[in-house]
Amino acid sequence: MAKKFRERFKTLNDVFDQFTIRNLFVLSSKDHFVDGTMSPLSIGKEANIFTAAAKDGDSRIVIKIYRLETCDFNKMYSYLALDPRYTNLKKKKREVIFAWCQREFRNLMACREAGVRAPLPLAFLKNILVMTQVGEDSPAQKMKDDVPKQPQKFFAEIIGEMKKLYRYGYTHSDLSKFNILNLDQRPVLIDFSQMLPMNAPHAYEYLKRDVENVADFFRRLGVKIDNEKVYKEIVAVGTKKV
Numbered sequence: 052m053a054k055k056f057r058e059r060f061k062t063l064n065d066v067f068d069q070f071t072i073r074n075l076f077v078l079s080s081k082d083h084f085v086d087g088t089m090s091p092l093s094i095g096k097e098a099n100i101f102t103a104a105a106k107d108g109d110s111r112i113v114i115k116i117y118r119l120e121t122c123d124f125n126k127m128y129s130y131l132a133l134d135p136r137y138t139n140l141k142k143k144k145r146e147v148i149f150a151w152c153q154r155e156f157r158n159l160m161a162c163r164e165a166g167v168r169a170p171l172p173l174a175f176l177k178n179i180l181v182m183t184q185v186g187e188d189s190p191a192q193k194m195k196d197d198v199p200k201q202p203q204k205f206f207a208e209i210i211g212e213m214k215k216l217y218r219y220g221y222t223h224s225d226l227s228k229f230n231i232l233n234l235d236q237r238p239v240l241i242d243f244s245q246m247l248p249m250n251a252p253h254a255y256e257y258l259k260r261d262v263e264n265v266a267d268f269f270r271r272l273g274v275k276i277d278n279e280k281v282y283k284e285i286v287a288v289g290t291k292k293v
């Protein structure tokens with residue numbers, strides 16, 4: 052690995068191990084982003100998020116890196132165990148984190164197939180996920196920080212996205228004002244690490260909770276919402292078998 056590259060990552064952020072730095076190098080050399088352009092965007096419970104310049108033209112990409120040392124892999128394992136796609140997963144720390152990251156990539160692919168407004172997944176490698184940035188020059192803000200100007204319309208659009216996802220056989224399972232971005236007054240859903248197929252145990256409870264969390268935010272903005280009615284409306288579109 053090029054020494055210069057390693058040094059650049061060291062100065063950028065000290066939290067990553069050699070394994071992760073090596074894999075970032077692999078991803079950048081496979082043309083996913085321009086080496087040396089990463090800048091930090093957010094530090095979450097489990098992952099650090101960076102933006103970087105894409106190699107093809109002037110668009111920007113987002114890199115989500117799950118921290119190998121400090122993420123709660125027991126919690127990840129218990130969530131993965133609910134997902135029929137991951138029933139054979141062994142409870143080994145690294146394997147669990149890699150499966151978690153792979154699942155988020157697969158979930159984003161499913162969103163693309165379902166026509167849901169979400170980032171486009173570009174690549175994943177071990178604990179690193181690469182996707183398009185929502186927002187052209189700078190990343191779009193969360194709807195809690197950039198409050199929709201037409202709440203009723205914005206809420207209706209989110210429900211429309213939830214219906215598409217449900218129709219395709221999934222529920223986001225962590226939907227809230229934190230995981231919906233406001234892109235030019237239209238919603239884009241993000242953070243698909245917990246998305247579940249509807250044949251997973253409790254999937255309908257998660258769907259109900261998603262409705263409640265989103266509705267809470269919009270009710271405070273004056274939108275009149277009957278949670279039960281919205282939930283029934285989503286379920287009424289029917290779901291395909293996954």
Ligand SMILES: Nc1ncnc2c1ncn2[C@@H]1O[C@H](COP(=O)(O)OP(=O)(O)OP(=O)(O)O)[C@@H](O)[C@H]1O
Nearest residue numbers: 093095096097098100113170183184185190242244
């Ligand atoms: N594709 C994207 N485009 C623009 N901004 C993004 C994108 N992905 C993430 N972000 C920004 O980074 C923040 C954190 O991302 P995300 O919600 O995926 O991670 P997190 O909440 O830290 O995840 P986890 O709970 O899994 O640790 C988001 O709230 C959003 O502001």
Ligand SMILES: [Mg+2]
Nearest residue numbers: 095229230242
């Ligand atoms: Mg989030």
